[in-house]
Amino acid sequence: MISAPRASAPVPARAGLGLRGPHVPEIVATRPPIAWLELHPENYMSEGPGLAALERIRRDYPLSLHGVGLSLGSAEGIDRTHLARLRRLVERLEPGLVSEHLSWSVSDGVYLNDLLPLPLDEEALATVARNVEAMQEALGHRILVENPSAYVRFRHSTIPEPEFLAELARRTGCGLLCDVNNLYVSCVNFGCDPRGYLDALPAAEIGEIHLAGHFRTERQGRLLLIDDHGSRVSEPVWALYEHALERFGAVPSLIEWDREIPTLDVLMREAARADAIARRALDGADRARVA
Amino acid sequence: MRSPVAPSMERTVPGLHELQRDFRAALLAGDAAALAPFLLEDGMSRECRLDVYRNNIRGSLSAVLAESFPAVRRLVDARFFDYAAQTFIAARPPGSPCLHDYGAAFPDFLAEFPPCRELVYLSDVARLEWLLHSAAFAAEASPIAAAALASVPAEETPALMLRFHPSLGLLESAWPIDRIWAANRPGRESEETIDLAEGGVRLEATRRGGTVMLRRLDAPAFAFRSALLRRSALEAAAAAALERDAGFDVAAELGALFREGLVTEISR
Numbered sequence: 001m002i003s004a005p006r007a008s009a010p011v012p013a014r015a016g017l018g019l020r021g022p023h024v025p026e027i028v029a030t031r032p033p034i035a036w037l038e039l040h041p042e043n044y045m046s047e048g049p050g051l052a053a054l055e056r057i058r059r060d061y062p063l064s065l066h067g068v069g070l071s072l073g074s075a076e077g078i079d080r081t082h083l084a085r086l087r088r089l090v091e092r093l094e095p096g097l098v099s100e101h102l103s104w105s106v107s108d109g110v111y112l113n114d115l116l117p118l119p120l121d122e123e124a125l126a127t128v129a130r131n132v133e134a135m136q137e138a139l140g141h142r143i144l145v146e147n148p149s150a151y152v153r154f155r156h157s158t159i160p161e162p163e164f165l166a167e168l169a170r171r172t173g174c175g176l177l178c179d180v181n182n183l184y185v186s187c188v189n190f191g192c193d194p195r196g197y198l199d200a201l202p203a204a205e206i207g208e209i210h211l212a213g214h215f216r217t218e219r220q221g222r223l224l225l226i227d228d229h230g231s232r233v234s235e236p237v238w239a240l241y242e243h244a245l246e247r248f249g250a251v252p253s254l255i256e257w258d259r260e261i262p263t264l265d266v267l268m269r270e271a272a273r274a275d276a277i278a279r280r281a282l283d284g285a286d287r288a289r290v291a
Numbered sequence: 292m293r294s295p296v297a298p299s300m301e302r303t304v305p306g307l308h309e310l311q312r313d314f315r316a317a318l319l320a321g322d323a324a325a326l327a328p329f330l331l332e333d334g335m336s337r338e339c340r341l342d343v344y345r346n347n348i349r350g351s352l353s354a355v356l357a358e359s360f361p362a363v364r365r366l367v368d369a370r371f372f373d374y375a376a377q378t379f380i381a382a383r384p385p386g387s388p389c390l391h392d393y394g395a396a397f398p399d400f401l402a403e404f405p406p407c408r409e410l411v412y413l414s415d416v417a418r419l420e421w422l423l424h425s426a427a428f429a430a431e432a433s434p435i436a437a438a439a440l441a442s443v444p445a446e447e448t449p450a451l452m453l454r455f456h457p458s459l460g461l462l463e464s465a466w467p468i469d470r471i472w473a474a475n476r477p478g479r480e481s482e483e484t485i486d487l488a489e490g491g492v493r494l495e496a497t498r499r500g501g502t503v504m505l506r507r508l509d510a511p512a513f514a515f516r517s518a519l520l521r522r523s524a525l526e527a528a529a530a531a532a533l534e535r536d537a538g539f540d541v542a543a544e545l546g547a548l549f550r551e552g553l554v555t556e557i558s559r
Binding site for chain 1: 304306307308310311312314315318319328329330331333334335336337339340341343344347348351352355384385386387388389390391392427428429430431498501
């Protein structure tokens with residue numbers, strides 16, 4: 001099968017879905033009305049049959065590549081071999097958006113399969129900025145950097161996370177991916193105000209929003225939220241999403257679901273709810289501007 | 292005047308590289324002594340907070356192994372599999388975020404893992420599952436037709452070398468591991484009894500049209516194909532096959548490799 005490569009369409013300011021393996025055959029076969037799709041590049045780096053399916057999908061949907069393994073926060077720098085694999089995939093799929101996380105997962109070449117927290121200080125800021133620049137240079141693409149869910153903080157952190165992200169964007173020219181669920185999870189876990197966090201982010205740099213489910217648990221008599229992408233978006237996160245849109249304006253939003261993955265129609269209903277909230281929030285924001 | 296500082300606060304904050312090493316030790320080896328002074332408790336013990344990350348890492352990597360080795364998991368039961376997986380993850384954590392590559396070393400680990408020493412066939416069943424997994428994820432490549440052989444002068448034929456479709460894999464075992472695997476694969480579990488005395492097998496995995504196929508080969512064909520796959524010249528591969536069967540038809544067996552769509556390149 002030979003077809004000329006075509007640049008993926010730009011990702012629209014609507015709610016898209018995270019592409020997950022079990023849904024690929026249905027999406028290829030029925031082409032359901034989904035505004036755009038986001039995928040983890042690490043799942044498609046073997047150049048096997050999965051990639052062939054993606055080349056089909058990219059003809060029908062705008063794509064975003066959301067990396068989980070580059071480890072932008074690693075003091076040892078980013079893995080050039082992995083960066084080269086990512087570049088090949090970007091060249092092949094021509095995604096409208098490329099993103100990664102404000103976290104680390106590689107230490108001395110060992111890959112710890114999670115988004116681990118950074119101390120938020122000048123050394124970490126310089127490290128992440130250097131790695132973001134290397135990534136943007138290698139890909140020839142502006143990237144978005146996402147706030148992670150966190151469960152522990154460092155005693156020597158000196159910079160609040162939204163300011164850290166704002167300064168990272170200023171230094172490197174990268175954009176930001178605001179994960180409203182992660183922001184809520186971290187704020188509840190550390191007793192911070194999620195709206196205050198949102199209001200401290202630089203609105204002009206927000207290129208995408210993520211939405212997902214978390215679960216509530218109790219440890220040592222204290223509430224702990226764990227971000228597991230295993231359920232519907234929670235009500236407080238929907239409320240925060242509306243507030244985020246009022247501040248950031250129209251941006252692409254994404255429903256992520258990774259554990260106990262439901263049928264595609266459940267995800268499409270979550271996306272429809274996000275679109276409905278966006279219409280209401282943006283109408284309200286327009287009226288506020290007119291008044 | 293400096294105020295007195297508590298001993299734990301006197302520790303110099305390590306550089307990020309060292310801090311990440313300490314964090315890794317806390318997660319993989321469970322030793323948080325070096326890291327703990329630099330973490331805030333925020334009303335909950337540091338161990339409790341680190342456990343969230345430990346569970347995320349162990350749980351997700353265990354799930355990766357369980358997905359690649361479902362028959363091994365059924366043979367030893369889920370609880371033991373989880374124990375073996377945790378031990379493996381701590382000893383051999385991934386070196387790349389491409390997790391479809393993670394688990395290549397698991398069969399060798401099982402072979403050396405004392406608690407399953409009595410299951411003599413277990414590591415070979417794991418090798419078979421890895422062979423099938425690798426065939427499923429292997430890169431795409433276009434096969435060439437036997438007509439390509441016409442361009443090779445007769446005197447150069449003995450030195451011919453072939454490249455194969457990346458999904459092709461060969462495996463030999465002293466046990467009937469294909470039958471053991473078939474009786475324990477997901478969705479097809481059976482309680483049939485397999486006699487280990489049936490003896491060994493020589494197996495070939497390939498992917499055709501997106502489907503992974505597994506079949507047995509006889510000793511001469513296995514010797515021929517494995518020699519070629521190891522990049523031996525045609526003459527040496529033919530000799531290895533003829534040693535096992537003086538009647539081995541080299542021309543026909545060479546043609547079969549092309550017919551089966553396995554050859555992607557010939558070289559001399």
